[in-house]
Amino acid sequence: xxxxxxxxxxxxxxxxxxxxxxxxxxxxxxxxxxxxxxxxxxxxxxxxxxxxxxxxxxxxxxxxxxxxxxxxxxxxxxxxxxxxxxxxxxxxxxxxxxxxxxxxxxxxxxxxxxxxxxxxxxxxxxxxxxxxxxxxxxxxxxxxxxxxxxxxxxxxxxxxxxxxxxxxxxxxxxxxxxxxxxxxxxxxxxxxxxxxxxxxxxxxxxxxxxxxxxxxxxxxxxxxxxxxxxxxxxxxxxxxxxxxxxxxxxxxxxxxxxxxxxxxxxxxxxxxxxxxxxxxxxxxxxxxxxxxxxxxxxxxxxxxxxxxxxxxxxxxxxxxxxxxxxxxxxxxxxxxxxxxxxxxxxxxxxxxxxxxxxxxxxxxxxxxxxxxxxxxxxxxxxxxxxxxxxxxxxxxxxxxxxxxxxxxxxxxxxxxxxxxxxxxxxxxxxx
Amino acid sequence: xxxxxxxxxxxxxxxxxxxxxxxxxxxxxxxxxxxxxxxxxxxxxxxxxxxxxxxxxxxxxxxxxxxxxxxxxxxxxxxxxxxxxxxxxxxxxxxxxxxxxxxxxxxxxxxxxxxxxxxxxxxxxxxxxxxxxxxxxxxxxxxxxxxxxxxxxxxxxxxxxxxxxxxxxxxxxxxxxxxxxxxxxxxxxxxxxxxxxxxxxxxxxxxxxxxxxxxxxxxxxxxxxxxxxxxxxxxxxxxxxxxxxxxxxxxxxxxxxxxxxxxxxxxxxxxxxxxxxxxxxxxxxxxxxxxxxxxxxxxxxxxxxxxxxxxxxxxxxxxxxxxxxxxxxxxxxxxxxxxxxxxxxxxxxxxxxxxxxxxxxxxxxxxxxxxxxxxxxxxxxxxxxxxxxxxxxxxxxxxxxxxxxxxxxxxxxxxxxxxxxxxxxxxxxxx
Numbered sequence: 021x022x023x024x025x026x027x028x029x030x031x032x033x034x035x036x037x038x039x040x041x042x043x044x045x046x047x048x049x050x051x052x053x054x055x056x057x058x059x060x061x062x063x064x065x066x067x068x069x070x071x072x073x074x075x076x077x078x079x080x081x082x083x084x085x086x087x088x089x090x091x092x093x094x095x096x097x098x099x100x101x102x103x104x105x106x107x108x109x110x111x112x113x114x115x116x117x118x119x120x121x122x123x124x125x126x127x128x129x130x131x132x133x134x135x136x137x138x139x140x141x142x143x144x145x146x147x148x149x150x151x152x153x154x155x156x157x158x159x160x161x162x163x164x165x166x167x168x169x170x171x172x173x174x175x176x177x178x179x180x181x182x183x184x185x186x187x188x189x190x191x192x193x194x195x196x197x198x199x200x201x202x203x204x205x206x207x208x209x210x211x212x213x214x215x216x217x218x219x220x221x222x223x224x225x226x227x228x229x230x231x232x233x234x235x236x237x238x239x240x241x242x243x244x245x246x247x248x249x250x251x252x253x254x255x256x257x258x259x260x261x262x263x264x265x266x267x268x269x270x271x272x273x274x275x276x277x278x279x280x281x282x283x284x285x286x287x288x289x290x291x292x293x294x295x296x297x298x299x300x301x302x303x304x305x306x307x308x309x310x311x312x313x314x315x316x317x318x319x320x321x322x323x324x325x326x327x328x329x330x331x332x333x334x335x336x337x338x339x340x341x342x343x344x345x346x347x348x349x350x351x352x353x354x355x356x357x358x359x360x361x362x363x364x365x366x367x368x369x370x371x372x373x374x375x376x377x378x379x380x381x382x383x384x385x386x387x388x389x390x391x392x393x394x395x396x397x398x399x400x401x402x403x404x405x406x407x408x409x410x411x412x413x414x415x416x417x418x419x420x421x422x423x424x425x426x427x428x429x430x431x432x433x434x435x436x437x438x439x440x441x442x443x444x445x446x447x448x449x450x451x
Numbered sequence: 452x453x454x455x456x457x458x459x460x461x462x463x464x465x466x467x468x469x470x471x472x473x474x475x476x477x478x479x480x481x482x483x484x485x486x487x488x489x490x491x492x493x494x495x496x497x498x499x500x501x502x503x504x505x506x507x508x509x510x511x512x513x514x515x516x517x518x519x520x521x522x523x524x525x526x527x528x529x530x531x532x533x534x535x536x537x538x539x540x541x542x543x544x545x546x547x548x549x550x551x552x553x554x555x556x557x558x559x560x561x562x563x564x565x566x567x568x569x570x571x572x573x574x575x576x577x578x579x580x581x582x583x584x585x586x587x588x589x590x591x592x593x594x595x596x597x598x599x600x601x602x603x604x605x606x607x608x609x610x611x612x613x614x615x616x617x618x619x620x621x622x623x624x625x626x627x628x629x630x631x632x633x634x635x636x637x638x639x640x641x642x643x644x645x646x647x648x649x650x651x652x653x654x655x656x657x658x659x660x661x662x663x664x665x666x667x668x669x670x671x672x673x674x675x676x677x678x679x680x681x682x683x684x685x686x687x688x689x690x691x692x693x694x695x696x697x698x699x700x701x702x703x704x705x706x707x708x709x710x711x712x713x714x715x716x717x718x719x720x721x722x723x724x725x726x727x728x729x730x731x732x733x734x735x736x737x738x739x740x741x742x743x744x745x746x747x748x749x750x751x752x753x754x755x756x757x758x759x760x761x762x763x764x765x766x767x768x769x770x771x772x773x774x775x776x777x778x779x780x781x782x783x784x785x786x787x788x789x790x791x792x793x794x795x796x797x798x799x800x801x802x803x804x805x806x807x808x809x810x811x812x813x814x815x816x817x818x819x820x821x822x823x824x825x826x827x828x829x830x831x832x833x834x835x836x837x838x839x840x841x842x843x844x845x846x847x848x849x850x851x852x853x854x855x856x857x858x859x860x861x862x863x864x865x866x867x868x869x870x871x872x873x874x875x876x877x878x879x880x881x882x
Contacts, residue, residue, distance in 0.1 A: 044498045046488030047674055050481060053503075057477025067475045069510075071502035079500075086517060221573055243478045252478075319758025320751025323772045327750025328860055330826055338778040341754045341770035343763070347812065351769070351782075381778065395761055403567075423568050427593070427616050429759055 032203045033068035034060055035091035037083050039099030039108055040182060043072045052097050052187055063196055064208040064256070065093065075099050080111045088175050093199065098182030100165040109152060109168075112179060116170045118154030126151065130164050155179075158194040162186040167194055176202065207257040207266040211277040214294050215287035216248045216441040223249055227283050238276060246430065247437030248296065253277060289444060296440045297325045297332075303447045304335035304385075311443065312381030313339045314352055314373040316364060317391040317407060321436050338381050342373070352376030352388075365390050365402055367410075367419045374412035385413045387443050391422075393431045407435050411446040418442070418451055463634045464499035465491055466522035468514050470530030470539055471613060474503045483528050483618055494627055495639035495687070496524065506530050511542040519606050524630065529613030531596035540583060540599075543610060547601045549585030557582065561595050586610075589625035593617045598625055607633065638688040638697040642708040645725055646718035647679045647872040654680055658714050669707060677861065678868030679727065684708060720875060727871045728756045734878045735766035735816075742874065743812030744770045745783055745804040747795060748822040748838060752867050769812055773804070783807030783819075796821050796833055798841075798850050805843035816844045818874050820866060824859045838866050842877040849873070849882055 036056055042048050050072070057067045068091050073083035080099065087094040099108030113120050127149035134141040148164050151157065158167030158178075163186040168179040178195055180187050215223065220242050224231070231240055237258045243250040255273045257265045281288050290299040304311055313322045323339035326332055340351045345364060348354040353376040354369055362368040373388035391407030398404035405424040410417055422438060424431045445451045467487055473479050481503070488498045499522050504514035511530065518525040530539030544551050558580035565572040579595050582588065589598030589609075594617040599610040609626055611618050646654065651673050655662070662671055668689045674681040686704045688696045712719050721730040735742055744753045754770035757763055771782045776795060779785040784807040785800055793799040804819035822838030829835035836855040841848055853869060855862045876882045 043485075044488060044501065045492055045672065046485040046490075046498070047672065049485045054474075054477040054480045057475055059477075061476050067477070069502060069504055069514075070475065071500060073500055082521070083500075090513070221575060241472065241476070241478070243473055250478075315751075317758075318755075319763070319767075320746075320754030320770055320772065321758075323751030324749075324755050324863075327748075327752075327772075327774065327824075328863070330859055332750070333774050336750075337773075337775035338782070339751055339770070339772035340782070341751065341758075341772070342768075343758065344768035347769040350813075351771075351811070380782070382781075393758075425593070428761055430616055432755075432759070 032065055032093055032199075032205060033091040034065050034093045034095060035087040036067055036070040037087045037094055037096045038070075038072040038182070039075050039080060039083070039096055040072075041074045043098070044074055052182065052184055055184070055188065056095065056097075056191060059191055059196065061208070061254075062210070063200060064205040065199060065203075075107055077107055077111050080108060081115065084111075084115060084177065088172075088177065092175055092203075094175070094177045095195070096177070096179045097187055100179065100181045106147070108179065109150075112155070112168065112170065112177075113152035116152065116154045116172055116177075118152040118170075120150050121153050122146065123149050123151045123157065126157065126159075126166055129159070133164065158190055158198075160186055160190055161193075162189040169198070206261060207269050209255050209266070209269045209273050210252060211273045212243075212250050212252040212292045213277065213281055213284075213288050214248065214250050214290040214292075214296075214299075215284060216289050216296055216437060216444075217287050218249070218284075220244050220249055223251070223284065223287065227251075227280060230280055230283055234276070238273070240280075246433045247441070251280065253280070286445075286450065289441065295329075296437060296444065297329050300326070300440050300444045300447075301329045301332060301335060303444060307447060309384040309447070310335055310337055310382070311385050311387070312337060312377050312383035313439075314377035314380075314386060314388040315339060315341045316343060316348070316373075316389060317393040318389050318432050318435050318439070319343065321432050322387060322389065322439050325436050325440060337383060340377065340380060348373065351380055353379070363402070365392055365406055365408055367408055367421070370408040370410040370419060371412075371417055374410040374417055375414070378412060378414050385411065385443065385447065387411050387439050389435060389439055391431070391435060393428045393435075394426050395428055405431055407431070407438075409435070409439050409442060411439075411443050413446075416446075418446055463496050463524055463630075463636065464522040465496050465524045465526060466518040467498055467501040468518045468525055468527045469501075469503040469613070470506050470511060470514070470527055471503075472505045474529070475505050483613065483615055486615070486619065487526065487528075487622060490622055490627065492685070493639075493641055494631055495636045496630060496634075506538055508538055508542050511539060512546065515542075515546060515608065519603075519608065523606060523634075525606070525608045526626070527608070527610045528618055531610065531612045537578065539610065540581075543586070543599065543601065543608075544583035547583065547585045547603060547608075549583040549601075551581050552584050553577065554580050554582045554588065557588065557590075557597055560590070564595065589621055589629075591617055591621055592624075593620040600626075600629065637692060638700050640686045640697070640700045640704050641683055642704045643674075643681050643683045643723045644708065644712055644715075644719050645679065645681050645721040645723075645727075645730075646715065647720050647727055647868060648718050649680070649715075651675050651680055654682070654715065654718065658682075658711060661711055661714060665707070669704070671711075677864045678872070682711065684711070717881065720872065726760075727868060727875065728760050731757070731871050731875045731878075732760045732763060732766060734875060738878060740815040740878070741766055741768055741813070742816045742818070743768060743808050743814035744870075745808035745811075745817060745819040746770060746772045747774060747779070747804075747820060748824040749820050749863050749866050749870070750774065750824075752863050753818060753820065753870050756867050756871060768814060771808065771811060779804065782811055784810070794833070796823055796837055796839055798839055798852070801839040801841040801850060802843075802848055805841040805848055806845070809843060809845050816842065816874065816878065818842050818870050820870055822853075822862070822866060824862045824866075825857050826859055836862055838862070838869075840866070840870050840873060842870075842874050844877075847877075849877055 073079035155168035167190045170177040238255045241252045342348040354372040370388045377386035394404035410419045504510035586599035598621045601608040672683045773779040785803040801819045808817035819841045825835035841850045
């Protein structure tokens with residue numbers, strides 16, 4: 021079953037081609053492609069494939085030919101820049117039957133750039149400004165190498181530098197506006213629900229009837245991450261584009277989004293790109309409450325998540341990470357008897373940790389966590405992956421036990437997701 | 452210009468093929484490919500290309516055909532899992548002329564997994580255990596979908612789940628050992644130095660003469676990450692494979708590694724895959740010392756890094772995250788006057804935080820951090836990205852100020868790397 025969400029339309033397809041050995045040897049992770057895919061999709065261009073080749077003439081020729089055979093538009097990144105743009109530019113010139121010429125305007129921009137940073141223009145920059153005649157140049161205000169736009173047999177091939185902020189600048193200011201003008205397409209709209217607390221297959225069961233009843237021009241995608249699943253509805257306008265097509269499609273998606281949310285209100289924590297820690301922060305701000313954490317096995321990871329949100333200081337004064345028995349007693353007031361009798365990974369201990377954190381951190385609500393992250397340290401009745409967590413406001417203390425897996429980092433991350441969601445639901449009175 | 456470090460040899464080439472709309476629509480960044488490229492290269496297999504297709508039958512068929520035409524080995528990831536493995540498995544069965552059968556052993560493993568977490572096996576799991584006959588199955592201890600190994604026309608096609616830790620498990624325990632047995636090649640050896648504290652270009656300047664003098668069969672690759680750079684030497688045996696070729700190559704690389712390390716002894720913190728937090732943990736264990744952290748802008752991230760290391764409890768009792776002025780005073784004894792006079796982001800404050808942490812956490816050595824993570828909150832004399840840190844053992848307190856950038860998460864991560872390295876050098880008496 022394809023993930024619902026792919027759009028099968030007669031629209032323009034894009035193939036993303038990255039040039040460069042640094043991608044093939046795993047030296048860098050390609051984050052450009054994901055950014056470009058999202059930016060293109062939001063404008064109704066569908067990335068139908070991606071590929072990477074090394075920076076040799078043969079690699080680039082094979083890459084471009086394969087890309088042109090499989091999509092209407094090819095966007096290449098990489099292979100441009102002072103130390104390596106020779107091969108890419110010459111290969112492009114050859115493929116598009118073009119000569120190479122010195123381009124004064126580009127050279128002037130490069131010279132101005134070096135003047136601004138108080139340096140002389142290096143001699144190699146004359147080569148940077150020597151470009152294929154047949155290319156329409158896309159001025160790059162963020163760097164030296166301009167983007168290039170070629171056309172052949174009704175297909176468009178665009179070459180961009182691989183430096184992320186140069187690529188993003190050129191995509192936003194040059195490529196996307198030109199593509200939209202060159203290929204006016206159908207309106208496309210998206211709505212995303214962010215959920216936590218259930219796995220993909222359990223959600224699928226609960227929304228099966230909704231999913232089956234979706235009209236063909238609206239697709240649903242499941243986008244899972246640790247402890248969370250995003251549900252994204254994508255609608256594509258069908259038929260002739262009427263004047264108010266975008267608005268009508270938008271309204272239709274809003275209705276479907278509400279319908280979907282009504283099926284799983286207990287799971288939805290936010291919309292679009294919102295994170296669980298942002299959703300929690302919003303609730304704390306709205307309720308005027310302070311939250312703190314008392315962490316053992318997560319070792320500060322939950323506090324880290326909370327403080328990735330700008331402005332978290334408004335509702336988060338701090339955390340105590342108590343890895344040892346002694347710190348649990350000293351900083352959180354956990355009774356030595358409790359630790360001896362029930363162990364550090366127990367309902368009794370997390371309960372006392374949560375209550376102690378209210379006092380130590382002077383907060384309204386606390387999250388306490390103690391577990392066995394692994395890979396070692398499990399016992400028959402408390403296997404690796406056992407995690408106890410508690411949320412308390414002093415009046416009510418809710419506890420939960422989870423059994424995760426054997427992978428230390430994954431256990432820490434899953435615990436983080438579950439703990440934030442538990443606090444969120446506690447504050448909303450859902451638990 | 453191809454980057455140094457890539458190996459151009461007549462060896463087996465690998466094409467990485469990712470299946471899944473989630474990559475094409477840019478919902479997830481493909482980190483698997485970089486990991487796989489590195490792991491394969493370490494065993495002497497060269498990734499010659501990468502591509503991504505959507506999870507439709509047509510996409511998968513075109514993707515596999517293109518991949519098989521361009522390399523000896525194809526490794527696919529993604530397109531397996533409870534809601535979407537149908538098409539991938541059926542398409543593979545079709546391409547390799549295979550039927551589909553229920554596989555009891557796989558089903559039993561899935562059932563055992565659900566039993567362990569105290570849940571009933573969902574009915575959909577019978578489909579998960581229905582697999583192509585012609586596939587050699589690669590048992591997946593980390594998840595439900597097994598890996599599959601197909602052969603046709605002397606080429607190998609391997610299909611793996613896309614979940615990173617499942618893929619990594621299967622690559623390490625099944626795929627790489629089988630590939631090495633199936634395609635014994637030229638001896639290849641690697642030595643990696645892990646460094647912290649200097650950027651790529653400054654390191655390059657210091658080791659320029661060494662790099663220029665390397666023989667052609669030994670390459671040096673720079674593998675940078677936030678605040679750190681790994682330097683990897685890769686040697687490939689040239690000519691006929693003699694009986695002791697691997698040992699001789701190994702000895703040659705050991706010599707080069709020592710030569711390189713002698714040029715930058717102040718930067719090297721470890722070897723191969725060792726992390727800074729592991730290196731720090733080893734030193735603490737060896738010196739029998741306890742370490743704690745007092746964190747403001749990093750919000751627990753440094754403690755999280757330290758506790759990603761299994762067994763960290765032997766030297767790490769805990770942390771206090773003091774985001775507010777009040778907590779800095781209450782939990783760490785920072786004088787209110789110091790905060791008022793110098794501000795939370797100051798040498799005076801981190802110094803008091805470090806000393807307070809020694810006492811509060813009962814540790815031998817402490818790390819204290821306070822900074823402006825951003826994106827807001829900067830002032831003309833303390834711009835966003837300003838971070839003060841201190842390391843103290845009560846006798847000596849060393850402080851340092853850094854100016855990072857405007858990106859909140861990047862600032863937190865860079866601070867983590869610098870702080871761990873500072874503590875490491877402090878413990879070794881290097882600062």
